[in-house]
Amino acid sequence: MFAFTDDISYAQQADARDPLKHFREQFYFPRRPDGSDAIYFCGNSLGLQPKEVVNAIDTELTTWRNLAVGGYFGGTNPWLRYHEYCTPALARIMGCKATEVTVMNALTVNLHLLMLSFYRPTNTRYKVIMEAGAFPSDQYAVETLVKHAGFDPEQAIIEISPREGEKLLRTEDILTQIELAGDSLAMVMFGGINYYTGQLFNIQAITAKAHACGAIAGFDLAHVAGNVPMQLHDWQVDFAVWCSYKYLNAGPGAIGGAFVHEKHAIHPGSEGGGVMMNKPALKWKRDSFPKPKQVDGI
Ligand SMILES: Cc1ncc(COP(=O)(O)O)c(C=O)c1O
Secondary structure: OOOOOOOHHHHHHHHHHOOOHHHHHHEOOOEOOOOOEOOOOOOOOOOOOEOOHHHHHHHHHHHHHHHHHHHHOOOOOOHHHHHHHHHHHHHHHHOOOHHHEEEOOOHHHHHHHHHHHHOOOOOOOOEEEEEOOOOHHHHHHHHHHHHHOOOOHHHHEEEEOOOOOOOOOOHHHHHHHHHHHHHHEEEEEEEOEOOOOOOEOOHHHHHHHHHHOOOEEEEEOOOOOOOOOOOOOOOOOOEEEEOOOOOOOOOOOOOOEEEEOHHHHOOOOOOOOOHHHEOHHHOOOOOOOOOEOEOOEO
16 A cells, blocks of 8 residues: 555556556546546446447347347347346345346336335334435335335334434444334335445344344445445345446446345245246246246256
């Protein structure tokens, strides 16, 4: 390490020593009026365009042009298996098994789908804990979830705020609130990194505490995916969702990601059936209820 100084030469030295610096060449940068590359600090909102993306899209357009429906089974990347091309890399990024992760829909759609699957409230256990100041669509999603189940959001949602005069949440306060909610708590639905403050939460500790109370632990990892290493499997996180247009540089409107821990795949629920949840050999059979992909392979 070399000593930090608040000047351009420090920044240049840090750039020169960065083992990942060659990746910079693989992206397009917006230009400043003088024609130089802008300094881009908005990857938390939309990642830069990889230079390869135009070729990747052209490959798929060519397959579509030449093969039409045959592109599902032929061409460079047969579309029927498109999600499987992404799962090994996503499994490394999110710290899970390839069978626990997939790409589908957009973040908020996935959040609704997974919360609807995991939120199983009773008259006494129905509360949801989230961070105050979560991304607005997460707030709406949780609010509509509890209303959908017949609860009053005022009663059912516990929002955790920083202490008076502080901007960030203390982990000890999050854990205390979870413990206080105790057996009234059905689910913790937290951000992994708060979109506004940039605070990285202790996902492992939050998950362990939620489980100790008998609650489900789910996370919105929009600002985590491709930014901070995760160990979702080992941490026993129940579910997580994220988008791929921020630090994964997939472009506006790109498909989202979802994780469900394998312990839930072994005991599948009864909701949301479709052919893509079936084992490949059974995919198009119409005579039985979907048999989910098991942990022994896809
Ligand atoms: C933390 C967080 N959650 C959710 C979303 C919304 O995701 P989408 O509109 O793609 O569903 C965003 C978008 O920026 C976000 O930053």
